[in-house]
Amino acid sequence: MKEKLYIIKIGGNIIDDEEKLHSFIESFAALKEKKILIHGGGKLATSLAKDLNIPQQQVDGRRITDEATLKLVTMVYAGLINKKIVAHLQSLQCNALGLSGADGNTLLAHKRPLTSSGIDYGWVGDVDAVSADAIKNLLTSFDTLVFAPITHDGKGQLLNTNADTVAKEIAIGMSFFYDTTLIYCFEKNGVLMEKDDDDSVIPVLDSALYQELLRSKNKKGEPVIAEGMLPKLSNAFATIEAGVGAVVIGHADQLEKMVEGGAGTFIKKR
Amino acid sequence: MKEKLYIIKIGGNIIDDEEKLHSFIESFAALKEKKILIHGGGKLATSLAKDLNIPQQQVDGRRITDEATLKLVTMVYAGLINKKIVAHLQSLQCNALGLSGADGNTLLAHKRPLTSSGIDYGWVGDVDAVSADAIKNLLTSFDTLVFAPITHDGKGQLLNTNADTVAKEIAIGMSFFYDTTLIYCFEKNGVLMEKDDDDSVIPVLDSALYQELLRSKNKKGEPVIAEGMLPKLSNAFATIEAGVGAVVIGHADQLEKMVEGGAGTFIKKR
Numbered sequence: 001m002k003e004k005l006y007i008i009k010i011g012g013n014i015i016d017d018e019e020k021l022h023s024f025i026e027s028f029a030a031l032k033e034k035k036i037l038i039h040g041g042g043k044l045a046t047s048l049a050k051d052l053n054i055p056q057q058q059v060d061g062r063r064i065t066d067e068a069t070l071k072l073v074t075m076v077y078a079g080l081i082n083k084k085i086v087a088h089l090q091s092l093q094c095n096a097l098g099l100s101g102a103d104g105n106t107l108l109a110h111k112r113p114l115t116s117s118g119i120d121y122g123w124v125g126d127v128d129a130v131s132a133d134a135i136k137n138l139l140t141s142f143d144t145l146v147f148a149p150i151t152h153d154g155k156g157q158l159l160n161t162n163a164d165t166v167a168k169e170i171a172i173g174m175s176f177f178y179d180t181t182l183i184y185c186f187e188k189n190g191v192l193m194e195k196d197d198d199d200s201v202i203p204v205l206d207s208a209l210y211q212e213l214l215r216s217k218n219k220k221g222e223p224v225i226a227e228g229m230l231p232k233l234s235n236a237f238a239t240i241e242a243g244v245g246a247v248v249i250g251h252a253d254q255l256e257k258m259v260e261g262g263a264g265t266f267i268k269k270r
Numbered sequence: 271m272k273e274k275l276y277i278i279k280i281g282g283n284i285i286d287d288e289e290k291l292h293s294f295i296e297s298f299a300a301l302k303e304k305k306i307l308i309h310g311g312g313k314l315a316t317s318l319a320k321d322l323n324i325p326q327q328q329v330d331g332r333r334i335t336d337e338a339t340l341k342l343v344t345m346v347y348a349g350l351i352n353k354k355i356v357a358h359l360q361s362l363q364c365n366a367l368g369l370s371g372a373d374g375n376t377l378l379a380h381k382r383p384l385t386s387s388g389i390d391y392g393w394v395g396d397v398d399a400v401s402a403d404a405i406k407n408l409l410t411s412f413d414t415l416v417f418a419p420i421t422h423d424g425k426g427q428l429l430n431t432n433a434d435t436v437a438k439e440i441a442i443g444m445s446f447f448y449d450t451t452l453i454y455c456f457e458k459n460g461v462l463m464e465k466d467d468d469d470s471v472i473p474v475l476d477s478a479l480y481q482e483l484l485r486s487k488n489k490k491g492e493p494v495i496a497e498g499m500l501p502k503l504s505n506a507f508a509t510i511e512a513g514v515g516a517v518v519i520g521h522a523d524q525l526e527k528m529v530e531g532g533a534g535t536f537i538k539k540r
Contacts, residue, residue: 051322071350079349080341083420083428087372091426095404097374102357104367104412134365134411141407142374150353156361158353 005139005178006035006259009167010185012042014252015081024185025085027255029094029144034178036135036145036170037096039085040163045069045076065122065160073160074100078148085146096144101127101151102158104134107166109151109159125151125159127166130173168235172242180244183259184232185252190265191233194218195226201250201263206270207237236267275409275448276305276529279437280455282312284522285351294455295355297525299364299414304448306405306415306440307366309355310433315339315346335392335430343430344370347418355416366414371397371421372428374404377436379421379429395421395429397436400443438505442512450514453529454502455522460535461503464488465496471520474536477507506537 008028014020028037049056049072057064065073082098089096101107109125138145147170149163164184171182190201195218202213210233216224225233236247250257250264257263278298284290298307319326319342327334335343352368359366371377379395408415417440419433434454441452460471465488472483480503486494495503506517520534527533 048322052318074353075345075349077349078353079345079347083344083348083370083372086370087422087428088426090372090375090422090424095375098370098372100353100356100368102353102360102368105360105365137411138408141404141411152357152360154360156358158357 002177002179004033005174005180006031006033006183007038007167007171007174007180008035008183008185008255009038009163010040010252011163011187012040013187014185015039015042016044020252021085022088024252024255025088026092029089029092030256031259034139034143036147036174037085038147038149038163038167038170039077039081040149041073041077041081044081045073048072048076059119059121062121062124062162063160064120065124067123070123070158070160074150074158078150082146082148089144089146094144095142096146097138097142098146098148099138100148100158101161101166104131104138105152105154106131106134106147107151107161107169108154109161110153111157111159123157123159125153125161127151127161127169130169132173132176135170135174136177164232164235168239171239171244171247175243175245181246181248181259182236182239182244183248183250183255183264184236185250185255188251189254189263190250191225191229193224194220195222202265205233205265205267208270210237233267240267240269272447272449274303275444275450276301276303276453277308277437277441277444277450278305278453278455278525279308279433280310280522281433281457282310283457284455285309285312285314290522292358294522294525295358296362299359299362300526301529304409304413306417306444307355308417308419308433308437308440309347309351310419311343311347311351314351315343318342318346329389329391332391332394332432333430334390335394337393340393340428340430344420344428348420352416352418359414359416364414365412366416367408367412368416368418369408370418370428371431371436374401374408375422375424376401376404376417377421377431377439378424379431380423381427381429393427393429395423395431397421397431397439400439402443402446405440405444406447434502434505438509441509441514441517445513445515451516451518451529452506452509452514453518453520453525453534454506455520455525458521459524459533460520461495461499463494464490465492471533472535474538475503476538476540478540480507503537510537510539
């Protein structure tokens with residue numbers, strides 16, 4: 001039987017709130033199994049960009065990463081946030097190691113080409129390869145790894161990569177060696193039947209139910225699967241198709257319960 | 271026989287000069303043996319502090335690390351500089367892993383107390399322990415490690431630590447497992463007999479000769495060992511006394527020759 005490995009992604013809303021982050025880190029540190037945390041960046045990069053007069057441009061909610069912004073996110077994600085989280089974990093006797101995808105050649109990516117509609121995302125990287133061997137070697141010495149969503153192209157260029165994607169790619173890469181569960185922590189309790197009712201969590205979602213829900217409306221006559229959830233869910237099903245045991249989506253406050261299967265939406269193949 | 275390990279420290283003057291840094295990284299990557307690079311920060315942190323209106327205070331040439339400055343150096347040293355160096359090494363097929371002292375609990379430090387003269391250095395750390403086991407574990411998977419001079423206190427606090435000291439402490443810590451050579455790269459060809467004559471390098475310096483030179487004057491009637499070299503040399507002899515095989519001080523341009531013993535000042539016990 002394969003050893004258990006949790007891949008856990010936290011977003012900016014937790015990073016930005018010191019109290020939430022501390023309590024999340026405590027429950028994360030308490031997990032006994034091997035685990036990898038992937039963190040996003042939060043508002044810190046945006047506010048620092050403002051202080052440094054680096055104009056921030058977004059297309060469809062995605063940051064355009066120009067040269068100055070790449071430096072900024074490398075500093076903030078791989079430097080400040082990553083090392084603060086690692087130091088905090090160390091204080092909880094959780095011997096963590098912080099990384100970017102350049103370290104140990106763990107995440108190789110290529111610069112995203114111009115989109116068909118002519119959008120240049122700048123120094124944004126799409127992942128080509130996860131060095132599962134390197135990550136496995138690190139996990140034999142350290143139970144806990146912390147990844148900043150910065151990758152590299154193998155030619156010396158750092159790249160800014162979406163943290164959800166990094167989490168997914170690492171989970172898929174590691175599922176060959178480990179019984180892997182990918183947990184997306186966000187600000188809702190899971191996939192909701194009624195988007196404003198946090199108690200309407202769908203506990204288990206397989207692809208048959210998902211297809212059904214995609215065609216369903218909730219009590220208010222709105223699509224059950226809100227538009228904002230579509231990329232997350234299509235990502236989740238793709239992850240499962242690629243061999244990852246389970247994907248759980250839920251609230252960062254409920255990590256322990258999610259691990260036990262008592263909270264969040266548990267996404268499975270069938 | 272113990273395996274060979276090089277601990278190599280580069281200072282800000284190399285970091286600040288893109289061309290020098292590139293050529294240094296190339297000769298560093300070409301070293302076949304296991305190796306650890308420790309880098310300082312250079313002027314980038316200072317110029318960013320200016321852009322962000324963070325006043326920088328120095329006492330005896332040492333930066334006072336207030337809260338804002340600690341964030342800044344964590345971003346610049348452990349984020350931008352560390353990851354740029356690692357990505358560059360990867361492009362040269364040198365599979366490096368970048369670290370701070372919080373990662374893997376590799377460098378444990380304590381906040382420097384008020385000095386006897388009442389100076390508060392702020393969030394500056396003096397190293398208490400090097401986890402040689404953790405570093406050795408990493409060196410079994412990766413031949414090359416790159417350390418930023420950021421440490422932690424085990425209670426969740428990051429600390430800013432002098433890079434020369436980090437290099438020395440790692441060299442001492444690793445000398446139990448490896449045949450360790452510590453190389454300090456700086457902007458001179460070595461310890462000079464005549465401080466303005468870069469050809470007057472003292473090739474070998476043992477403690478007997480050092481004691482003699484401390485009492486000697488050069489052709490101009492000045493002390494041979496310039497005041498600025500005293501901390502570096504007393505550090506070097508302390509390192510050797512603590513069990514490190516050799517310390518070499520020389521020019522960053524001459525790394526390959528230094529490794530072969532053909533450049534720099536080779537410092538040995540006797």
